[in-house]
Amino acid sequence: MHIYKIFLILPIFKTNSFSQNIIFNQSNFLSRSSETRSLVEALNSSIKFEKMVNITIPKVSTFISHSIIDEIKTNLNIEKIDLIIVDCSLSPIQHRNLEKILEVKVIDRTQLIIEIFGLRATSSEGKIQVELANLNFQKTRLVRSWTHLERQRGGLGKVGGPGESQLELDKRIIDNKIVQIKKQLLKVKKTRNIQRKRRTDISIPIFSLVGYTNSGKSTIFNKLTSSQVLVKDMVFATLDTKMSLVNLPNQNKILLTDTVGFISALPTELISAFNSSLEELFSADFLLLVHDLSNPNIENQAHVVLQTLKQIGFSDDDLKNKIINIFNKIDLNSEMPDLNIYNKNKFIMTSATTSMGLTDLKKYIENKIIGKNHIVDFFISITSDYIFTWLFKHSHVLLERNKENSYNQRIIRVKISSHQLDKFKSFFPEIKIKFI
Ligand SMILES: Nc1nc2c(ncn2[C@@H]2O[C@H](COP(=O)(O)OP(=O)(O)OP(=O)(O)O)[C@@H](O)[C@H]2O)c(=O)[nH]1
Numbered sequence: 346m347h348i349y350k351i352f353l354i355l356p357i358f359k360t361n362s363f364s365q366n367i368i369f370n371q372s373n374f375l376s377r378s379s380e381t382r383s384l385v386e387a388l389n390s391s392i393k394f395e396k397m398v399n400i401t402i403p404k405v406s407t408f409i410s411h412s413i414i415d416e417i418k419t420n421l422n423i424e425k426i427d428l429i430i431v432d433c434s435l436s437p438i439q440h441r442n443l444e445k446i447l448e449v450k451v452i453d454r455t456q457l458i459i460e461i462f463g464l465r466a467t468s469s470e471g472k473i474q475v476e477l478a479n480l481n482f483q484k485t486r487l488v489r490s491w492t493h494l495e496r497q498r499g500g501l502g503k504v505g506g507p508g509e510s511q512l513e514l515d516k517r518i519i520d521n522k523i524v525q526i527k528k529q530l531l532k533v534k535k536t537r538n539i540q541r542k543r544r545t546d547i548s549i550p551i552f553s554l555v556g557y558t559n560s561g562k563s564t565i566f567n568k569l570t571s572s573q574v575l576v577k578d579m580v581f582a583t584l585d586t587k588m589s590l591v592n593l594p595n596q597n598k599i600l601l602t603d604t605v606g607f608i609s610a611l612p613t614e615l616i617s618a619f620n621s622s623l624e625e626l627f628s629a630d631f632l633l634l635v636h637d638l639s640n641p642n643i644e645n646q647a648h649v650v651l652q653t654l655k656q657i658g659f660s661d662d663d664l665k666n667k668i669i670n671i672f673n674k675i676d677l678n679s680e681m682p683d684l685n686i687y688n689k690n691k692f693i694m695t696s697a698t699t700s701m702g703l704t705d706l707k708k709y710i711e712n713k714i715i716g717k718n719h720i721v722d723f724f725i726s727i728t729s730d731y732i733f734t735w736l737f738k739h740s741h742v743l744l745e746r747n748k749e750n751s752y753n754q755r756i757i758r759v760k761i762s763s764h765q766l767d768k769f770k771s772f773f774p775e776i777k778i779k780f781i
Protein backbone atom coordinates (compact mmCIF):
# COMPACT_ATOMS: atom_id res chain seq x y z
CA MET A 346 0.00 0.00 0.00
CA HIS A 347 1.33 3.41 -0.93
CA ILE A 348 2.33 5.57 2.04
CA TYR A 349 1.83 9.22 1.23
CA LYS A 350 4.64 11.60 2.07
CA ILE A 351 2.88 14.64 3.34
CA PHE A 352 3.63 18.33 3.55
CA LEU A 353 1.23 19.72 6.14
CA ILE A 354 0.36 23.41 6.08
CA LEU A 355 -1.18 24.74 9.28
CA PRO A 356 -2.61 28.24 8.88
CA ILE A 357 -2.69 30.51 11.93
CA PHE A 358 -5.23 33.24 11.42
CA LYS A 359 -4.36 36.61 12.91
CA THR A 360 -7.99 37.48 13.32
CA ASN A 361 -10.90 35.14 13.94
CA SER A 362 -11.79 33.34 10.77
CA PHE A 363 -15.13 31.60 10.66
CA SER A 364 -15.69 28.43 8.77
CA GLN A 365 -18.94 26.59 9.37
CA ASN A 366 -19.30 28.39 12.71
CA ILE A 367 -15.91 27.24 13.91
CA ILE A 368 -13.36 29.77 14.97
CA PHE A 369 -9.84 29.22 13.62
CA ASN A 370 -7.52 31.49 15.56
CA GLN A 371 -4.34 31.63 17.59
CA SER A 372 -5.85 30.55 20.92
CA ASN A 373 -7.04 27.15 19.74
CA PHE A 374 -4.16 26.60 17.35
CA LEU A 375 -2.27 24.03 19.44
CA SER A 376 -5.13 21.64 20.08
CA ARG A 377 -6.35 22.14 16.55
CA SER A 378 -3.01 21.27 15.02
CA SER A 379 -2.64 18.15 17.16
CA GLU A 380 -6.13 17.14 16.07
CA THR A 381 -5.14 17.70 12.45
CA ARG A 382 -2.03 15.55 12.90
CA SER A 383 -4.19 12.69 14.17
CA LEU A 384 -6.45 13.18 11.17
CA VAL A 385 -3.45 12.96 8.84
CA GLU A 386 -2.21 9.86 10.65
CA ALA A 387 -5.55 8.25 9.92
CA LEU A 388 -4.55 8.26 6.25
CA ASN A 389 -1.73 6.01 5.15
CA SER A 390 0.78 8.75 5.44
CA SER A 391 3.81 10.16 7.11
CA ILE A 392 4.24 13.86 7.71
CA LYS A 393 7.63 14.86 6.30
CA PHE A 394 7.27 18.61 6.61
CA GLU A 395 5.03 20.83 8.59
CA LYS A 396 4.72 24.55 8.14
CA MET A 397 2.78 27.03 10.21
CA VAL A 398 1.69 29.95 8.11
CA ASN A 399 0.49 33.25 9.53
CA ILE A 400 -2.50 34.48 7.60
CA THR A 401 -3.79 38.01 7.93
CA ILE A 402 -5.89 38.04 4.82
CA PRO A 403 -5.87 34.88 2.69
CA LYS A 404 -4.78 35.49 -0.90
CA VAL A 405 -7.78 35.05 -3.18
CA SER A 406 -5.74 33.27 -5.84
CA THR A 407 -3.49 30.96 -3.80
CA PHE A 408 -4.49 31.33 -0.14
CA ILE A 409 -0.82 31.65 0.91
CA SER A 410 1.71 34.19 -0.33
CA HIS A 411 4.12 33.56 -3.21
CA SER A 412 7.16 33.74 -0.96
CA ILE A 413 5.77 30.90 1.15
CA ILE A 414 4.88 28.93 -1.95
CA ASP A 415 8.51 29.27 -3.08
CA GLU A 416 9.72 28.08 0.30
CA ILE A 417 7.45 25.05 0.12
CA LYS A 418 8.61 24.32 -3.41
CA THR A 419 12.22 24.05 -2.31
CA ASN A 420 11.30 21.43 0.25
CA LEU A 421 9.13 19.37 -2.06
CA ASN A 422 11.97 17.66 -3.87
CA ILE A 423 14.03 16.87 -0.79
CA GLU A 424 11.62 14.20 0.39
CA LYS A 425 9.66 13.58 -2.80
CA ILE A 426 6.45 14.87 -1.25
CA ASP A 427 3.38 13.49 -2.99
CA LEU A 428 0.58 15.22 -1.13
CA ILE A 429 0.12 18.65 0.40
CA ILE A 430 -2.58 19.08 3.02
CA VAL A 431 -3.80 22.55 3.90
CA ASP A 432 -5.71 22.60 7.18
CA CYS A 433 -8.56 24.88 6.18
CA SER A 434 -11.17 25.19 3.50
CA LEU A 435 -9.71 26.17 0.11
CA SER A 436 -11.75 27.78 -2.62
CA PRO A 437 -11.77 25.91 -5.97
CA ILE A 438 -9.53 28.62 -7.49
CA GLN A 439 -7.00 28.52 -4.66
CA HIS A 440 -6.97 24.75 -4.86
CA ARG A 441 -6.38 24.67 -8.60
CA ASN A 442 -3.71 27.37 -8.53
CA LEU A 443 -1.77 25.72 -5.71
CA GLU A 444 -1.74 22.41 -7.57
CA LYS A 445 -0.64 24.12 -10.78
CA ILE A 446 2.23 26.02 -9.18
CA LEU A 447 3.43 23.30 -6.83
CA GLU A 448 2.87 20.43 -9.27
CA VAL A 449 1.76 18.15 -6.45
CA LYS A 450 -1.68 17.05 -5.32
CA VAL A 451 -3.18 19.42 -2.77
CA ILE A 452 -6.12 18.61 -0.52
CA ASP A 453 -7.85 20.70 2.13
CA ARG A 454 -9.43 19.76 5.45
CA THR A 455 -12.76 18.83 3.90
CA GLN A 456 -11.16 16.41 1.45
CA LEU A 457 -8.98 15.02 4.20
CA ILE A 458 -12.01 14.14 6.31
CA ILE A 459 -13.87 12.70 3.33
CA GLU A 460 -10.84 10.52 2.55
CA ILE A 461 -10.71 9.20 6.13
CA PHE A 462 -14.42 8.46 6.09
CA GLY A 463 -13.82 6.63 2.81
CA LEU A 464 -11.20 4.44 4.43
CA ARG A 465 -13.30 3.76 7.53
CA ALA A 466 -16.69 3.07 5.97
CA THR A 467 -17.47 -0.61 6.26
CA SER A 468 -21.23 -1.00 5.83
CA SER A 469 -22.66 -0.61 2.38
CA GLU A 470 -24.69 2.34 3.61
CA GLY A 471 -21.60 4.02 5.03
CA LYS A 472 -19.80 3.55 1.74
CA ILE A 473 -22.69 4.98 -0.25
CA GLN A 474 -22.84 7.99 2.04
CA VAL A 475 -19.16 8.74 1.73
CA GLU A 476 -19.36 8.42 -2.03
CA LEU A 477 -22.25 10.87 -2.10
CA ALA A 478 -20.30 13.31 0.09
CA ASN A 479 -17.35 13.02 -2.20
CA LEU A 480 -19.39 13.54 -5.35
CA ASN A 481 -21.15 16.57 -3.87
CA PHE A 482 -17.77 18.00 -2.98
CA GLN A 483 -16.36 17.32 -6.44
CA LYS A 484 -19.34 18.96 -8.01
CA THR A 485 -18.57 22.24 -6.29
CA ARG A 486 -14.98 22.03 -7.51
CA LEU A 487 -15.16 20.65 -10.98
CA VAL A 488 -11.43 20.53 -11.22
CA ARG A 489 -9.50 17.34 -11.29
CA SER A 490 -8.23 16.50 -7.86
CA TRP A 491 -7.55 13.65 -5.56
CA THR A 492 -10.83 11.84 -5.90
CA HIS A 493 -12.43 8.45 -5.73
CA LEU A 494 -13.59 9.05 -9.26
CA GLU A 495 -10.06 9.44 -10.44
CA ARG A 496 -8.83 6.47 -8.52
CA GLN A 497 -11.48 4.39 -10.18
CA ARG A 498 -10.12 5.52 -13.49
CA GLY A 499 -6.73 4.24 -12.42
CA GLY A 500 -4.37 6.05 -10.11
CA LEU A 501 -3.92 9.64 -9.17
CA GLY A 502 -3.18 10.72 -12.71
CA LYS A 503 -1.34 13.79 -13.74
CA VAL A 504 -1.68 17.13 -12.07
CA GLY A 505 -3.30 20.10 -13.71
CA GLY A 506 -6.64 21.02 -15.18
CA PRO A 507 -7.97 18.95 -18.02
CA GLY A 508 -9.63 20.48 -21.05
CA GLU A 509 -13.12 21.87 -21.03
CA SER A 510 -14.70 18.78 -22.54
CA GLN A 511 -13.16 16.57 -19.89
CA LEU A 512 -14.72 18.77 -17.23
CA GLU A 513 -18.10 18.57 -18.93
CA LEU A 514 -17.76 14.84 -19.04
CA ASP A 515 -16.78 14.72 -15.36
CA LYS A 516 -19.80 16.81 -14.50
CA ARG A 517 -22.10 14.41 -16.35
CA ILE A 518 -20.51 11.38 -14.74
CA ILE A 519 -20.87 13.00 -11.33
CA ASP A 520 -24.49 13.99 -11.90
CA ASN A 521 -25.42 10.51 -13.08
CA LYS A 522 -23.66 8.91 -10.14
CA ILE A 523 -25.37 11.24 -7.68
CA VAL A 524 -28.77 10.24 -9.07
CA GLN A 525 -27.90 6.52 -8.74
CA ILE A 526 -26.55 6.89 -5.25
CA LYS A 527 -29.52 8.89 -4.05
CA LYS A 528 -31.78 6.09 -5.31
CA GLN A 529 -29.78 3.54 -3.33
CA LEU A 530 -29.91 5.71 -0.22
CA LEU A 531 -33.65 6.09 -0.55
CA LYS A 532 -33.98 2.29 -0.43
CA VAL A 533 -31.83 2.13 2.71
CA LYS A 534 -33.89 4.92 4.22
CA LYS A 535 -37.14 3.03 3.65
CA THR A 536 -35.76 -0.02 5.45
CA ARG A 537 -34.56 2.20 8.27
CA ASN A 538 -37.97 3.82 8.62
CA ILE A 539 -39.61 0.42 8.91
CA GLN A 540 -37.09 -0.67 11.55
CA ARG A 541 -37.52 2.61 13.41
CA LYS A 542 -41.29 2.26 13.41
CA ARG A 543 -40.97 -1.24 14.83
CA ARG A 544 -38.76 0.10 17.59
CA THR A 545 -41.15 2.90 18.53
CA ASP A 546 -43.98 0.37 18.46
CA ILE A 547 -42.29 -1.78 21.07
CA SER A 548 -41.85 1.44 23.03
CA ILE A 549 -38.49 0.83 24.67
CA PRO A 550 -36.86 4.19 25.40
CA ILE A 551 -33.96 5.03 23.10
CA PHE A 552 -30.78 6.74 24.32
CA SER A 553 -28.17 7.90 21.80
CA LEU A 554 -24.52 8.52 22.55
CA VAL A 555 -23.31 11.66 20.78
CA GLY A 556 -20.14 13.69 21.08
CA TYR A 557 -16.83 14.73 19.66
CA THR A 558 -14.72 12.07 17.97
CA ASN A 559 -12.50 10.13 20.39
CA SER A 560 -14.49 11.20 23.48
CA GLY A 561 -15.20 7.59 24.48
CA LYS A 562 -18.70 6.90 23.13
CA SER A 563 -17.95 3.41 21.84
CA THR A 564 -16.11 2.48 25.06
CA ILE A 565 -19.21 3.44 27.05
CA PHE A 566 -21.43 1.63 24.54
CA ASN A 567 -19.39 -1.56 24.79
CA LYS A 568 -19.34 -1.52 28.57
CA LEU A 569 -23.08 -0.92 28.90
CA THR A 570 -24.15 -3.39 26.23
CA SER A 571 -21.34 -5.96 26.45
CA SER A 572 -20.64 -5.36 22.76
CA GLN A 573 -17.44 -5.28 20.80
CA VAL A 574 -17.64 -2.07 18.78
CA LEU A 575 -14.20 -0.97 17.62
CA VAL A 576 -12.61 1.33 20.21
CA LYS A 577 -9.47 3.07 19.16
CA ASP A 578 -7.43 6.10 19.98
CA MET A 579 -8.07 7.52 16.58
CA VAL A 580 -10.48 9.92 15.00
CA PHE A 581 -13.63 8.50 13.42
CA ALA A 582 -13.24 4.97 14.74
CA THR A 583 -17.00 4.61 14.44
CA LEU A 584 -18.84 5.43 11.25
CA ASP A 585 -21.90 3.21 11.34
CA THR A 586 -24.66 3.57 13.87
CA LYS A 587 -24.86 0.60 16.25
CA MET A 588 -27.81 -0.22 18.47
CA SER A 589 -28.14 -2.63 21.35
CA LEU A 590 -30.23 -3.38 24.44
CA VAL A 591 -29.09 -2.33 27.92
CA ASN A 592 -30.45 -4.03 31.04
CA LEU A 593 -30.79 -1.56 33.89
CA PRO A 594 -30.42 -2.44 37.61
CA ASN A 595 -34.20 -2.67 38.23
CA GLN A 596 -35.06 -4.83 35.23
CA ASN A 597 -35.95 -1.90 32.99
CA LYS A 598 -34.51 -1.87 29.50
CA ILE A 599 -33.38 0.79 27.07
CA LEU A 600 -31.99 0.76 23.54
CA LEU A 601 -28.61 2.45 23.30
CA THR A 602 -27.13 3.72 20.03
CA ASP A 603 -23.53 4.59 19.22
CA THR A 604 -22.97 7.09 16.42
CA VAL A 605 -20.29 8.75 14.33
CA GLY A 606 -18.32 11.37 16.27
CA PHE A 607 -18.36 15.03 15.33
CA ILE A 608 -15.34 17.20 14.57
CA SER A 609 -14.73 20.88 14.04
CA ALA A 610 -15.43 22.00 10.50
CA LEU A 611 -17.15 18.73 9.64
CA PRO A 612 -17.76 19.25 5.95
CA THR A 613 -21.38 20.07 5.17
CA GLU A 614 -21.14 17.60 2.30
CA LEU A 615 -20.51 14.88 4.85
CA ILE A 616 -23.20 15.93 7.26
CA SER A 617 -25.85 15.89 4.58
CA ALA A 618 -24.58 12.60 3.17
CA PHE A 619 -24.72 11.03 6.62
CA ASN A 620 -28.19 12.37 7.30
CA SER A 621 -29.83 9.01 6.89
CA SER A 622 -27.79 7.47 9.73
CA LEU A 623 -27.84 10.67 11.78
CA GLU A 624 -31.63 10.65 11.43
CA GLU A 625 -31.53 7.80 13.92
CA LEU A 626 -30.75 10.47 16.49
CA PHE A 627 -34.19 11.96 16.02
CA SER A 628 -35.90 8.85 17.32
CA ALA A 629 -33.85 9.09 20.53
CA ASP A 630 -35.74 10.01 23.67
CA PHE A 631 -32.51 11.24 25.22
CA LEU A 632 -29.08 12.26 23.93
CA LEU A 633 -26.13 11.22 26.09
CA LEU A 634 -23.58 13.89 25.22
CA VAL A 635 -20.11 12.55 25.96
CA HIS A 636 -17.43 15.15 26.82
CA ASP A 637 -13.73 14.25 27.05
CA LEU A 638 -12.52 15.79 30.32
CA SER A 639 -8.89 15.11 29.40
CA ASN A 640 -9.02 17.28 26.28
CA PRO A 641 -7.82 20.85 26.77
CA ASN A 642 -10.12 21.92 23.97
CA ILE A 643 -13.25 20.57 25.69
CA GLU A 644 -15.09 23.90 25.49
CA ASN A 645 -14.65 24.19 21.73
CA GLN A 646 -15.54 20.52 21.28
CA ALA A 647 -18.82 21.01 23.16
CA HIS A 648 -19.54 24.03 20.99
CA VAL A 649 -18.88 22.03 17.82
CA VAL A 650 -21.12 19.15 18.90
CA LEU A 651 -24.03 21.44 19.78
CA GLN A 652 -23.62 23.39 16.53
CA THR A 653 -23.59 20.17 14.53
CA LEU A 654 -26.72 18.88 16.28
CA LYS A 655 -28.45 22.15 15.41
CA GLN A 656 -27.18 21.95 11.86
CA ILE A 657 -28.78 18.54 11.38
CA GLY A 658 -32.10 19.86 12.65
CA PHE A 659 -32.38 19.77 16.45
CA SER A 660 -34.12 22.81 17.92
CA ASP A 661 -33.14 24.56 21.15
CA ASP A 662 -36.12 22.95 22.87
CA ASP A 663 -35.18 19.45 21.66
CA LEU A 664 -31.68 19.88 23.02
CA LYS A 665 -32.94 21.26 26.34
CA ASN A 666 -35.33 18.35 26.74
CA LYS A 667 -33.04 15.58 25.58
CA ILE A 668 -29.43 16.24 26.57
CA ILE A 669 -27.83 14.46 29.50
CA ASN A 670 -24.12 15.30 29.82
CA ILE A 671 -21.51 12.63 30.48
CA PHE A 672 -18.07 13.85 31.52
CA ASN A 673 -15.80 10.96 30.58
CA LYS A 674 -12.13 10.12 31.25
CA ILE A 675 -12.21 11.29 34.89
CA ASP A 676 -9.27 8.94 35.48
CA LEU A 677 -7.20 11.46 33.48
CA ASN A 678 -8.75 14.67 34.79
CA SER A 679 -11.49 15.16 37.34
CA GLU A 680 -11.62 18.93 37.27
CA MET A 681 -14.94 20.16 35.94
CA PRO A 682 -14.74 22.99 33.42
CA ASP A 683 -17.42 25.65 33.31
CA LEU A 684 -18.93 25.00 29.90
CA ASN A 685 -21.57 26.82 27.98
CA ILE A 686 -23.84 23.79 27.42
CA TYR A 687 -27.46 22.70 27.75
CA ASN A 688 -28.56 21.19 31.07
CA LYS A 689 -25.35 22.02 32.89
CA ASN A 690 -26.69 20.42 36.04
CA LYS A 691 -27.71 17.15 34.45
CA PHE A 692 -24.46 15.25 34.29
CA ILE A 693 -22.72 12.05 35.27
CA MET A 694 -18.96 11.65 35.57
CA THR A 695 -17.48 8.45 34.20
CA SER A 696 -14.30 6.69 33.32
CA ALA A 697 -15.39 4.23 30.70
CA THR A 698 -12.08 2.35 30.66
CA THR A 699 -12.07 1.71 34.42
CA SER A 700 -15.91 1.45 34.59
CA MET A 701 -16.00 4.17 37.23
CA GLY A 702 -19.41 5.90 37.24
CA LEU A 703 -21.06 3.47 34.84
CA THR A 704 -23.39 2.04 37.49
CA ASP A 705 -24.35 5.60 38.43
CA LEU A 706 -25.00 6.24 34.77
CA LYS A 707 -27.32 3.22 34.54
CA LYS A 708 -29.18 4.31 37.68
CA TYR A 709 -29.48 7.83 36.31
CA ILE A 710 -30.91 6.48 33.07
CA GLU A 711 -33.32 4.24 34.94
CA ASN A 712 -34.61 7.12 37.07
CA LYS A 713 -34.98 9.15 33.93
CA ILE A 714 -37.20 6.62 32.22
CA ILE A 715 -39.21 5.66 35.26
CA GLY A 716 -39.38 9.32 36.19
CA LYS A 717 -42.28 10.13 38.35
CA ASN A 718 -44.97 7.49 38.56
CA HIS A 719 -48.55 8.58 38.09
CA ILE A 720 -51.83 6.93 39.02
CA VAL A 721 -54.11 7.44 36.06
CA ASP A 722 -57.54 6.35 34.85
CA PHE A 723 -57.87 5.61 31.15
CA PHE A 724 -61.32 5.59 29.53
CA ILE A 725 -61.23 2.97 26.84
CA SER A 726 -63.79 1.42 24.52
CA ILE A 727 -64.06 -2.34 25.08
CA THR A 728 -63.34 -2.94 21.41
CA SER A 729 -59.88 -1.37 21.63
CA ASP A 730 -58.00 -4.56 22.45
CA TYR A 731 -54.65 -3.17 21.33
CA ILE A 732 -54.83 -0.37 23.91
CA PHE A 733 -55.53 -2.86 26.69
CA THR A 734 -52.60 -4.94 25.51
CA TRP A 735 -50.33 -1.88 25.45
CA LEU A 736 -51.31 -0.86 29.00
CA PHE A 737 -50.79 -4.34 30.41
CA LYS A 738 -47.37 -4.40 28.83
CA HIS A 739 -46.13 -0.95 29.78
CA SER A 740 -47.79 -0.06 33.06
CA HIS A 741 -48.94 -1.66 36.26
CA VAL A 742 -52.71 -2.18 36.07
CA LEU A 743 -54.35 -1.55 39.46
CA LEU A 744 -58.01 -2.07 38.69
CA GLU A 745 -60.45 -2.34 35.88
CA ARG A 746 -64.19 -1.61 35.82
CA ASN A 747 -67.07 -0.65 33.59
CA LYS A 748 -67.87 3.01 33.31
CA GLU A 749 -71.18 3.86 34.98
CA ASN A 750 -74.12 4.03 32.58
CA SER A 751 -72.05 2.78 29.73
CA TYR A 752 -72.01 -0.70 28.27
CA ASN A 753 -68.99 -0.29 26.01
CA GLN A 754 -66.55 1.85 28.05
CA ARG A 755 -64.07 0.52 30.59
CA ILE A 756 -62.00 2.43 33.06
CA ILE A 757 -58.50 1.11 33.61
CA ARG A 758 -56.62 2.51 36.59
CA VAL A 759 -52.85 2.08 36.30
CA LYS A 760 -49.57 3.12 37.81
CA ILE A 761 -47.47 4.43 34.91
CA SER A 762 -44.14 6.23 34.49
CA SER A 763 -43.96 9.73 32.98
CA HIS A 764 -42.02 8.31 30.08
CA GLN A 765 -44.60 5.64 29.24
CA LEU A 766 -47.43 8.08 29.76
CA ASP A 767 -45.87 10.44 27.20
CA LYS A 768 -45.60 7.53 24.80
CA PHE A 769 -49.21 6.54 25.43
CA LYS A 770 -50.38 10.09 24.72
CA SER A 771 -48.48 10.20 21.45
CA PHE A 772 -49.75 6.78 20.32
CA PHE A 773 -53.37 7.23 21.42
CA PRO A 774 -54.06 10.97 21.56
CA GLU A 775 -57.83 10.41 21.42
CA ILE A 776 -58.04 8.52 24.73
CA LYS A 777 -59.42 10.39 27.74
CA ILE A 778 -57.11 10.40 30.77
CA LYS A 779 -57.79 11.38 34.37
CA PHE A 780 -55.03 11.81 36.97
CA ILE A 781 -55.99 10.46 40.41
N1 LIG B 1 -8.15 7.12 30.02
C1 LIG B 1 -9.33 6.92 29.46
N2 LIG B 1 -9.40 6.63 28.14
C2 LIG B 1 -10.64 6.43 27.61
C3 LIG B 1 -11.83 6.51 28.37
N3 LIG B 1 -12.87 6.26 27.57
C4 LIG B 1 -12.36 6.03 26.34
N4 LIG B 1 -11.02 6.12 26.36
C5 LIG B 1 -10.08 5.95 25.23
O1 LIG B 1 -10.33 6.99 24.28
C6 LIG B 1 -10.11 6.50 22.95
C7 LIG B 1 -11.32 6.72 22.10
O2 LIG B 1 -12.38 5.93 22.57
P1 LIG B 1 -13.63 5.51 21.68
O3 LIG B 1 -14.61 4.83 22.58
O4 LIG B 1 -13.20 4.81 20.44
O5 LIG B 1 -14.15 6.98 21.29
P2 LIG B 1 -15.38 7.36 20.35
O6 LIG B 1 -16.04 8.56 20.98
O7 LIG B 1 -16.25 6.19 20.09
O8 LIG B 1 -14.61 7.83 19.03
P3 LIG B 1 -15.16 7.88 17.50
O9 LIG B 1 -15.79 6.59 17.17
O10 LIG B 1 -13.94 8.17 16.72
O11 LIG B 1 -16.14 9.03 17.46
C8 LIG B 1 -9.74 5.02 23.11
O12 LIG B 1 -8.33 4.91 23.09
C9 LIG B 1 -10.30 4.65 24.47
O13 LIG B 1 -9.61 3.56 25.08
C10 LIG B 1 -11.70 6.81 29.77
O14 LIG B 1 -12.67 6.92 30.52
N5 LIG B 1 -10.43 7.03 30.23
Ligand SMILES: [Mg+2]
Pocket residue numbers: 562563564575576582583604
Ligand atom coordinates in the same frame (compact mmCIF):
# COMPACT_ATOMS: atom_id res chain seq x y z
MG1 LIG C 1 -16.70 5.25 18.33
